[in-house]
Amino acid sequence: MILKKLFLHNFRNFDNEKFIFEKRNIIYGKNAQGKTSILEAIFLLSLGRSFRTSKLTELIKHKKKFFFIEAEIIKDLVTQKISIYFDRNNKKKIKHNHTSIYSFSHLFGIMPTILHSPYDIxxxxxxxxxxxxxxxxxxxxxxxxxxxxxxxxxxxxxxxxxxxxxxxxxxxxxxxxxxxxxxxxxxxxxxxxxxxxxxxxxxxxxxxxxxxxxxxxxxxxxxxxxxxxxxxxxxxxxxxxxxxxxxxxxxxxxxxxxxxxxxxxxxxxxxxxYASEGQKYSISTAIRLAEYKILNYNAIINIDDIGVHLDEKRIYNLKQILESFSQIFITTSIKNEIFEKENIIKIQEGKIVY
Amino acid sequence: MILKKLFLHNFRNFDNEKFIFEKRNIIYGKNAQGKTSILEAIFLLSLGRSFRTSKLTELIKHKKKFFFIEAEIIKDLVTQKISIYFDRNNKKKIKHNHTSIYSFSHLFGIMPTILHSPYDIxxxxxxxxxxxxxxxxxxxxxxxxxxxxxxxxxxxxxxxxxxxxxxxxxxxxxxxxxxxxxxxxxxxxxxxxxxxxxxxxxxxxxxxxxxxxxxxxxxxxxxxxxxxxxxxxxxxxxxxxxxxxxxxxxxxxxxxxxxxxxxxxxxxxxxxxYASEGQKYSISTAIRLAEYKILNYNAIINIDDIGVHLDEKRIYNLKQILESFSQIFITTSIKNEIFEKENIIKIQEGKIVY
Known part of the structure; x- marks a missing residue:
């Protein structure tokens, strides 16, 4: 399965932004520009909840009334769409292709996602x-x-x-x-x-x-x-x-x-x-990757703030491991030569910049 | 106050190691080599406890019976010594210059230290x-x-x-x-x-x-x-x-x-x-530096795993802020041009390497 396109409207600090993704995507930008919000949107479309807050109204852009997000995925050669509308009165409209879904829990399994964040430590x-x-x-x-x-x-x-x-x-x-x-x-x-x-x-x-x-x-x-x-x-x-x-x-x-x-x-x-922070971070990464292998599905791997606590050698080794996964999204605020050849999406104040 | 020398014996993964410090010290090395253990020794000599464990026996090197650590500080132009011996039977000997101290709590204030770690988030x-x-x-x-x-x-x-x-x-x-x-x-x-x-x-x-x-x-x-x-x-x-x-x-x-x-x-x-991880990390750094200013003493600032979550601009700005403090110790596993001119102590498997 591949997440091909993502559209964010009034979501966190994004106004209207369309993303086109490839197999390996590096979301790069300074602190507080919206990098993690992209992973948050993917996670929300996948599991019906955020990993940052339990109140979805916090995801609506300041002074706006609702957010709307949509993903286009390619699964078994067929293009599918998933969308979520959510407003300040907690009213929601969830759609999978042309079918309405009445509960977030029914999103589960359509676009499987594994998130690895520094909090996994x-x-x-x-x-x-x-x-x-x-x-x-x-x-x-x-x-x-x-x-x-x-x-x-x-x-x-x-x-x-x-x-x-x-x-x-x-x-x-x-x-x-x-x-x-x-x-x-x-x-x-x-x-x-x-x-x-x-x-x-x-x-x-x-x-x-x-x-x-x-x-x-x-x-x-x-x-x-x-x-x-x-x-x-x-x-x-x-x-x-x-x-x-x-x-x-x-x-x-x-x-x-x-x-x-x-x-x-x-x-x-x-x-x-007894483990050092670098070792703990390595183990938590290994746990997430093992989950992927055991669940044995075609999940998207999201890695937020990659390599926190890792030395250069381990970051390089991690990149080698990630080669074998079907689609990855990585956020980072540090320019790193290791990732220079990937699809780099630079984010600044809730916008893609080139 | 300046911490001039530190001696570690059977402490964590250190056998026998003598450090000579300057005003700005960058402790650099790959993951799990012993960088944080140096800060841990400084913290222990300063506050009588570890920030990583409540069981001091965990600090004794594998298969050894005791650890001994000693700091030499220069305070008001006078050289002073603080030392701690601790063995597997929980027996301790604490000394300040030639005086025995019977409780860890009496160490407090001799070598004031502020620790900033990624956990401060x-x-x-x-x-x-x-x-x-x-x-x-x-x-x-x-x-x-x-x-x-x-x-x-x-x-x-x-x-x-x-x-x-x-x-x-x-x-x-x-x-x-x-x-x-x-x-x-x-x-x-x-x-x-x-x-x-x-x-x-x-x-x-x-x-x-x-x-x-x-x-x-x-x-x-x-x-x-x-x-x-x-x-x-x-x-x-x-x-x-x-x-x-x-x-x-x-x-x-x-x-x-x-x-x-x-x-x-x-x-x-x-x-x-609402804050991003980078913003949260920045605030936690600012809180520790504010503590220093309010306590208004001549403390040593220890920063473990500097700049986790920070973008390059903020790491650079942080370095500028740190210029004004009397003595700093920074651990990092990433080579960074920003710190190239400081006193760099490279650690590998519990040893200083040159």
Whole structure:
């Protein structure tokens, strides 16, 4: 799949701008000119949400009433269009070719996109929430059963916590049974994903660091689990019962997939504590590229502010890796010889300049 | 004050390394060679803690039993020494010249240091906790009364929350009175600091962005406050009483300095939502430089991974600003013509290379 054209109207600091893209696109410009806003528009058309804000009205240009954005993509040799209109009253009109779409969630899959930003370093350095969100977003994209169990798990967990707070333990077993069933699937899926990610991550890291660094990923469940989800379910059930007294005192369910975490190791030490910023950035890049390989779809790769924290050698190696992807968009505020031969789109104050 | 010499033994990936510094020092090297560890040693000698980990044993070189670091500074024309020994049993020996120091906290003030790292962007984009921590750390350095009130406030808050959870409201007024008294001072001091910071921040931003961006800072207290701390105290007291029912239901004190926040505006819009990464990085740099000016001491400025997110023009402007500071240490993994004339210390695998 290729994103061929993009039109932005009243979007962020863009008035009316038409972009024609190629396979490799370098969006270059000084700070605060609108580079990331282009990636934001692509992301919005792909996933129905922004990666910078939860309030879409913030995307409407200052003093304007609405924004309109449109993408033209070529997929399986057929040209398709996706457009979004959004105004200050939160009214939206989404279209795929000539069909109206009534919810952003239905955009999903039409123009798959992977975004890699400097904030991805939080998968390594941030709180466990960041890592759980990474696992959930990835698994939600490829496994509807995961979505089902995650929803069911959180609903049952809420019920159990309410009973704990009210000190009403009658019927708590019903919810514990649901929790244990869904938790065992969630744990199984997450652990499997981490095992799957390991090799492609190592491959990217080998290319970036020239085989000097060894990566490992380990899931850290608060409750024990086995390969067999049925055994895991029974063991969860037991442990929930055993923990009831403690949980009653705390007024909340202390262990389970809602608290789980995973550790990334670099040369056998936790990357969170031992990796340098350059190594952390390299690992986060490798994670995004591995996602692409595992999802196995024809996604667009967007890299915001490329090479932050990377030395010249690693930026050069990263460019070599990117050669194999079908379409890439890269933003940068630093002129770099490495990218001189690509399609360079220079942005200044929300306009393309030549 | 000038940091003249630094000796690192078994520290991170350094074996035995002696550094001789000048006024401007560029620490240059590829990723993961030990650049940041030099700044970490300076920070540790200055503030008795690391900015990368809370476990000092992580700083001991792999397979070694202890680390030893020593700084030689010239202050008021006199040469002084500070050293730290730390081993795997958490045993420490700290020395200032020939005097033993028994606690890390007593190091404070001997070799004042300000660190600016890419993580400072969290002051703008992160959770309110990050901004409160910034205010608290800054104020604690210059105002012992602030430390007194902050400690007293948290102690009283804990007492009130315990009473709320136990649903025991007798005597709660005693703690509310303490809370109101200390909260009014905390709010007053924080608000005053933000007013003080505004001009120096604007000055740096003017130099970085060439006068295109206007900055504002606004304190956002959950409870109303006046210029007069006595009036604020009385108003807090009233509001705590008024909130008691709601707080009883939630089991916690919902409003007060422990939940307060401040907003940074850029050209009248919240920087958190509207600033580009380059603008956010510029603001965080400006905040650190403003801190230096307000604290008005002869601090060392450490800038880790300089210019992340900045375009070439802004990096150049930043260098001009840094000219006026007494001593600076900058790490970078990218060769940059702008810094070619400075004292460049090239690091490779924990060693100085020439």
């Amino acid at each position: 939080n998968i390594i350095s941030g709180y466990p929430t960041k890592r759980r969100r990474f696992l959930n977003i990835h698994l939600a994209q490829k496994d509807p059963l995961y979505v089902y169990h995650l929803t069911r798990f959180y609903r049952a967990l809420k019920q159990r916590n309410t009973l704990l707070q009210k000190k009403l333990l009658t019927n708590i077993e019903i919810w514990e049974d649901e929790i244990a069933k869904s938790a065992s699937y969630i744990t199984y899926a997450r652990n499997k994903l981490l095992l799957l990610l390991k090799n492609p991550i190592q491959n990217s890291i080998d290319s970036l660091s020239e085989k000097t660094e060894k990566i490992d990923l380990k899931y850290l469940p608060g409750l024990s689990f086995q390969e067999d989800t049925k055994k895991t379910y029974l063991s969860y059930l037991q442990q929930l019962e055993k923990n009831r007294k403690k949980d009653l005192y705390m007024g909340t369910t202390q262990f389970g997939p809602h608290r789980d975490d995973f550790t990334i190791y670099i040369s056998k030490k936790p990357a969170k504590n | 969290n002051i703008i984009s992160g959770y309110p906790t990050k901004r409160r921590r910034f205010l608290n750390i800054h104020l604690a350095q210059k105002d012992p009364l602030y430390v007194y009130h902050l400690t007293r406030f948290y102690r009283a808050l804990k007492q009130r929350n315990t009473l709320l959870q136990k649903k025991l409201l007798t005597n709660i007024e005693i703690w509310e009175d303490e809370i109101a008294k200390s909260a009014s001072y905390i709010t007053y001091a924080r608000n005053k600091l933000l007013l003080l910071l505004k001009n120096p921040i604007q000055n740096s931003i003017d130099s970085l962005s060439e006068k295109t961006e206007k900055i504002d800072l606004k304190y956002l207290p959950g409870l109303s406050f006046q210029e007069d701390t006595k009036k604020t105290y009385l108003s807090y007291l009233q509001q705590l009483e008024k909130n008691r029912k709601k707080d009883l239901y939630m089991g916690t004190t919902q409003f007060g300095p422990h939940r307060d926040d401040f907003t940074i505006y850029i050209s009248k819009k919240p920087a958190k939502n």
